[in-house]
Amino acid sequence: MEILKRNNVRVLGSGSQTMVFAHGFGCDQNMWRFIVPEFQDHYKIILFDYVGAGHSDLSAYNSKRYSTLRGYAKDVIEILDELQLKKSIFIGHSVSAMIGTLAAIERPDLFSYMIFIGPSARYLNDGEYIGGFEISDLEGIMNTMDNNYLGWAETMAPAIMGNSDRPQLGEELTNSFCATNPTIAKEFAKVTFFSDNREDLIKLKVPTLSLQCKDDVIAPMEVGHYIDSQIPDHTLEVLEATGHCPHLSAPEEVVKVIKNYLKIKAT
Secondary structure, eight states: OHHHHHTTOEEEEOSSSEEEEEOOTTOOGGGGTTTGGGTTTTSEEEEOOOTTSTTSOGGGOOTTGGGSHHHHHHHHHHHHHHTTOOSEEEEEETHHHHHHHHHHHHOGGGEEEEEEESOOSBSBOBTTBOOSBOHHHHHHHHHHHHHOHHHHHHHHHHHHHOOTTOHHHHHHHHHHHHHSOHHHHHHHHHHHHHOBOHHHHTTOOSOEEEEEEESOSSSOHHHHHHHHHHSSSEEEEEEEEESSOHHHHOHHHHHHHHHHHHHHHHO
């Protein structure tokens, strides 16, 4: 039970098949509120907050454990083991895509499908690989977070969200960033932006769907195509939605694509 309290785990819905929703950086489980109702009549839904986010147990945060994405992947594994779940459908936004990848490589028995929204295996450009950021960009992000975290959140969140014609979406993400413990957020940001999971993609043997948005400043189209070329059983769906958070900005399209993928896989 300590694990469930640590990650503020909530279990909703009904059904023999389980869906696990894993939020991205600076967010919490509330970000799934437009998606979950479309699945909870037919699936058991698992929602949780990473340590440091939402209503998780902040006292459980350990800088050493969470110095790599493997610490977060371990949390996912522990949650599923605590609930005695197998063959779950994992839905991960942004950095949670690679957290889920690491968890599935270590424990493939826990997952039947992986569904990634805006995934990136590496945010830093590296030779011919386009991740979207130069080292100077990432160092600038870290410096700004150190010097003025709230100012960084107010500037960065709307850019990440996109959809400038609907400023309320950017405001929600800004508020989410600002509600996160700044010290933990900065450490999580460093782990997120400087991780390199390219070599892990080929090891992922669970069937995977990636939802790629147009005009995504965090995960550009080149990243989506790279991931598509590396994961053995992978489907890439390019959405009409723009920005990095289509589960907030275009939930109907996200739900439609996920349902269609699962329907095809079930036949």
